[in-house]
Amino acid sequence: MDQDGSCxxxxxxxxxxGCVLYECHEGHPPxxxxxxxxxxxxxxxxxxxxxxxxxxxxxxxxxxxxx
Numbered sequence: 016m017d018q019d020g021s022c023x024x025x026x027x028x029x030x031x032x033g034c035v036l037y038e039c040h041e042g043h044p045p046x047x048x049x050x051x052x053x054x055x056x057x058x059x060x061x062x063x064x065x066x067x068x069x070x071x072x073x074x075x076x077x078x079x080x081x082x
Contacts, residue, residue, distance in 0.1 A: 033077050
């Protein structure tokens with residue numbers, strides 16, 4: 016949590032940007048589940064998903080944002 020008690024931060028914004036860029040590149044979100052609990056567990060404990068062809072620099076940036 017940040018100083019005002021919210022869970023939002025620059026880090027969460029950058030992670031969200033990584034999710035958006037991943038979905039734009041791949042056509043689906045990096046993490047998906049029909050259950051909220053499973054989704055949270057996937058985000059916290061699953062390895063960062065790999066993705067197809069593309070610029071190595073773009074891939075590196077997206078993976079760093081999702082880390």
